[in-house]
Amino acid sequence: MTAPAEARPSPTLRELLLNRGYLRLLLFSLLLGVPIALACFFFVSLQHSLQHWVWESLPEAAGFDRAPWWWPLPALLLAGLIMAPIVTRMPGSGGHVPVFGLGGPPVGPDALPGVVLAALATLPLGVVLGPEAPLMAVGSGLALLALRTLRAEPEPRAGAVLATAGSTAAISTILGGPVAAAVMVIEAAGLGSAQLVALVLPCLAASAAGALVFTGFGEWTGLSIGALQLPEVPPNVNPDAGDFLWGLPVAVLIAVVVSACRTLGHRTVAWTKQQTAVRTVLCAVAVGGCLTAYALLTDRSPEEAALSGQTMLGKLAADPHAWSVAALVALVACKGLAWGICLGSLRGGPIFPAVLIGAAAAIACSGLPGFGATPALAVGMTAATATVTGLPLTSAVLSVLLTGPDAYNQMPLIVISSVIATLTTQFVQRKAPQAAHA
Structure with missing residues (x-):
């Protein structure tokens, strides 16, 4: 029997972060955060506008002060009729099944149409789910689509990092900023220290760029994205x-x-x-x-x-x-x-x-x-x-x-x-x- 080859030592954090390939990856993640954030901004704004139209504008146009008690029945029936062919026939089945969480493999470009259609056509109709999973899917799909468009074929680990960075850029603002999104990446990854830092830095760069875009476009356009936030909280009370x-x-x-x-x-x-x-x-x-x-x-x-x-x-x-x-x-x-x-x-x-x-x-x-x-x-x-x-x-x-x-x-x-x-x-x-x- 031949002796096994000596295992190659893992690179130190310094070697990993100063590697030229990794620095290019970090720069690409930062640049990628801007177009992804722009696309996601209009995606979420459109979804929020459709939601407002279905549940407020349309009932008012029909002569109601608010959505009547029976309003969810035809709305959800329509959502089910739209979702059925997406789940059974479109690539990616409209995205991850939400009961399994936000995880799973990155959504590729081929599955993007189903994810976007499922989110924009059914969530505004009253489906009791949030926009965060479709948003992350759009972010990862656009990141991988950018690689395909540029005809760049990085190693699988680099592609996974870019897809994760795209997801983080997409979800950062709707969760209150890049900090919550970065912590989610850290906790969900469960990696060792060097690998963890290598993953988090591109995600922070992409999400920070995305947060700036979301903030600037929100003020400039006046469009709402319906982020998870509390404009007001009850009076300040120290817990006893x-x-x-x-x-x-x-x-x-x-x-x-x-x-x-x-x-x-x-x-x-x-x-x-x-x-x-x-x-x-x-x-x-x-x-x-x-x-x-x-x-x-x-x-x-x-x-x-x-x-x-x-x-x-x-x-x-x-x-x-x-x-x-x-x-x-x-x-x-x-x-x-x-x-x-x-x-x-x-x-x-x-x-x-x-x-x-x-x-x-x-x-x-x-x-x-x-x-x-x-x-x-x-x-x-x-x-x-x-x-x-x-x-x-x-x-x-x-x-x-x-x-x-x-x-x-x-x-x-x-x-x-x-x-x-x-x-x-x-x-x-x-x-x-x-x-x-x-």
Whole structure:
């Protein structure tokens, strides 16, 4: 037997970062962030405008003060009819199945038309999913398309880095800036130190360029992108012992609720594997039924339970007492069921609706003695995000960015809520492995 060849030592961080090929990759990532951000800006702006037209302008033109209770039924039926041929016939099936998270291999250029069509034609109709997953798919697809157009064929690892940088540039602003997106890359990658830095730097460069483009174009055009943000939060309150006493069990409760919705999503995936087209339409109609049920139970607009929830989250944070506890419970139940069905049958991002579900559940509990609305909001957003992403650090950073000036006071509660929700999620998944991976 011959002796095995001596393993080549891994390059040091200095050697890796000063390599000419890597520096070209870093520069290309920075330049790539600008056109990708431009394309994604108009993509998200168009999606937001269509959403406004379907749920506000069109009902007003029909003579209604707001979308009537039955509005989601034809809207979601149309979404299902559009989605069925995309899922069954177009390359890429319209993107990743959202119940499996934001991960998966980068979306190639051939799958881009299906992703764009699925997002622009169905999300505005009331599908209870966010724009973050399609946005990341567009970013990675455009990055790979740029390589193909330039007839550049980098090694597979470099191509993967560029695709990741494109995704990060696309999602950075809608998550509140490049910091949250970079932390997500760091936590999701799970790489060693040198490889981690090598991946993060192109992503930071691309996302920073993208954030500048998003900010400049937003001010210049006046177009809205519906980013996940809280224009207002409840009055600044330092969390006390009562907030921690109630906040930790509420974090557990939210983790259980969100995990149950994800289990429904896994079961929906299994159910739609056969007769996919027909069952996709049936799932969309069921989502419409959930939204209609919310409107009938609360005598409020079905729009509050539809869509991704960015706008509703801002309204909830600005005036958490405008909803009764019964209305908030109905929102969690109806939107949670609709979201669970969408996770396994339609296309979009899983994070944004989960944040609203967690916030609504926590605000419903804020009437407990000694549990304030501001700490409840922080607990709800953090616990839901940690449960749906499995990334506790990313969840804490995102909640800190959302709470704004009050983040310093809420940070200990945010961090412990992220830890508790992550542990609870793992416990629930261990207790029901078959349901989680069906």
